[in-house]
Each structure stands twice: as structure tokens, then as C-alpha cells.
Amino acid sequence: MTDPAVEHIPLSAPDITEAEINAVTAVLRTPHLSLGPELAAFEQALAAYHDVPHAVAVSSGTAGLHLALLTLGIGVGDEVILPSFTFIAVANAVLQVGATPVFVEIDPVILNLSPAAVEQAISPRTRAIFAVHTFGVPAEMDALRSIAHHHNLALIEDACEAIGAEFDGHRAGSFGHLAVFGFYPNKQLTTGEGGAILAHDAAHATRLRSLRNQGRQPNSGWLDHAEIGYNYRLSDLACALGRVQLSRISEILALRRAAAERYHHLLSSIPGLELPPLALPRRTISWFVYVVRLPENVDRDRVQAALAAQGIATGRYFAPIHQQPAWRNHPSTTLGALPLTESIARRTLALPFFNRITSQQQARIAAALRQALTPPSF
DSSP: OOOOTTBOOSSSOOOOOOHHHHHHHHHHTSSOSBBHHHHHHHHHHHHHHHOOOOEEEESSSHHHHHHHHTTTTOOOOOOEEEESSSSTHHHHHHHHHEEEEEEOOOOOOSSSSHHHHHHOOTTEEEEEEEEEEEGGOEEEEOHHHHHHHTTOEEEEETTOOOTTTTTTTTTSSSSSSSEEEEEOOOOOOOSSEEEEEEESSSHHHHHHHHHTTTTTOTTTTTTTSSSSOOBBOOOOHHHHHHHHHHHHHHHHHHHHHHHHHHHHHHHHTTTTTTTSSSTTTEEEOOOOOOEEOOTTTTOOOHHHHHHHTTTTTOOOOTOOGSSSSTTSGGGGSSSOOOHHHHHHHHHEEEEOOOOTHHHHHHHHHHHHHHHSSOOOOO
């Protein structure tokens, strides 16, 4: 049981300043709470930041994944290759359009899709690859883009965890036919709830805007619908918040990198604990979470309980999708085991990580983790 006198350290926390509060308040003083000027301003800023022609803001990253698949014509009878070591939304979106997810193995270092595994999984029914930039580490985009081009496949980036990350000097989200971002409060940039889709093709952007707004075409009446669509709009309140957050993104990413460096210094001497790499060739990491791998044969539940007793929140990032109760009986999960994914996932533990985490909090977390991993002496 946690001592009520002990400060609780959350797993994540949004970083909202007076600038964001003032921007949201300013919208409340206007009649434009949705589909107004802040939406256009936020979309333009996102597109410019990623050097991509079009950005379409939506109500969540999950909504963005769904619309990306619909816009690219992925549907019944199609297969989509993706990792199982990721958040469940990407697989759910594949099912929602009637397609079949094909789970493949990950690279043991960067924890993203293994290009070799992707190549082996391609069948005559394969239509798309979901390249997930797990934990803000860019996937092997040159290899994945080459595979997609060679096999005439759509390449979709799930960059929900990776705003500001770079591969070969280009920002994550600028490589695929479409790219999806999420702005939940635990992300580097938040709009509360929200997301966005980046597009190179103007026709894709037009379709995305129609689908997010009940299937309305540009310049059509409010009650005129050209196709079946959805209410996936993002309010001007959320866009005002996101626009200011984006203006601070360099500061935000620097704070998170500094926190990752402090963890590395504090934890590097714990025997058997595997830390995430601070740097990787050809990549700039956007630090979304700080996930360590516990030593083999350590009871993760026991470690989590020990830290919780000291007021320290932790998380299991990620439980593989194919092992989730909702997915265990799905045909996609019976095609074979993913031993590397399963082995890594059993040992991962996310530590508290957010912009304003203090060095004192991190030192306390490190001490508690060291204690939890130290065998008792008799």
C-alpha cells in the first residue's frame, strides 16, 4: 500500500503553459469553435513542419489510421502487414475496413518492423504496409519504402509516437503515401484528444477532409453528402492548443531528450537492465516514452508492485496485439508465433516520463528500481 505522504509520480503528464491556455480562451471568445481558422492554421503549421503539402487534422490518431486505409482503398480481401508490438489501434483500424492484419516480427534493437520479415510476409493479397515508429524511433524507412515500391504496395506511417523524429535528415511522417499522428495527452504534442494525417497527394487530402466531415465535398451544403463519412472533426479549441504546442516542439523534444539522458546515467549501472539506446545511426529519436527491458526471469509484476508501493507509476509497453484477449481467437493470430516480439514484450517496463519530470523524481525512480531488482540477502 502506498504511503499517502509519498509524492505520486505519474507515468505521463501533459505540459500546458499560459500560451496554450490563452490560445484556447481566445477561441472561446469567437463563434468559430469548429471548422474555423484555428483548424486551417494548425494544419498549415503541421504540413510546413514536416515539409509535406497537406495535413488533415482529425479527432484522434485512431480516426486517422481508419481514414488513411479508407482513402487508399484498402478493404475486404486485402492484407496489411504490421507489427504486433504496437498499440492495438492500428490492428483495429485494419479490421474496421474489412482487411486482414498480418503480424510480423520486429527488429530487436529499434523495435520496429523487420524489413526481412515484411518481405517474407508479402502475398498476392498484400495491399499495404503499416510502418510504426515505435516509441519515437524511426523505422527502417528506406528499406520499407523500397519494398513497398517493388511490390506496388501502399506505405502508411504510423507516426503517432514520433513527431519530430528523423530518418536520414527527413522527419517521420514525410516518407509514406500517408502518415498518421496522434495527440493524446501522453504524447510529445497534445491537443487533448486529436490526431492528423499527412498527405503528398492533393486528391488524398480532399478525400480525407470529406471523410472526416460526414462525406461532404468541398463547397457542398451542410446536408449534402457525396459518400459515407464520419464525424472525425477536430475542434478549433483543440487546434489552438496544438498550434501553440507545435510552436514549442523544439523545446519539448529537448526537455524529453534531457530526461532520457538523465535516466541513462542513473540506470546504466544496474546489472542486467537493458536501456534504450540514446542514439542510433541515421536517426533522431523523438522521446515518447522511456522503456527499459528487465533481466530475464525477473517477475515484472513484482517489480511494478514494488514501485507502485513507493508511489511510482509504470506501464507494460507493449503487450503484443496477437496475445490480447480481444485478438487471441482471430485468424491472424493463428498463422504462427512471434518469438522475438513475445520475448521482448515480456520484459519491457515503461518508467515515468514527461517534459517536466525532475532530476529528483528520476533519482527516486532509479533508486526504487535498483532496490526492486536487487536479490534479497539472507
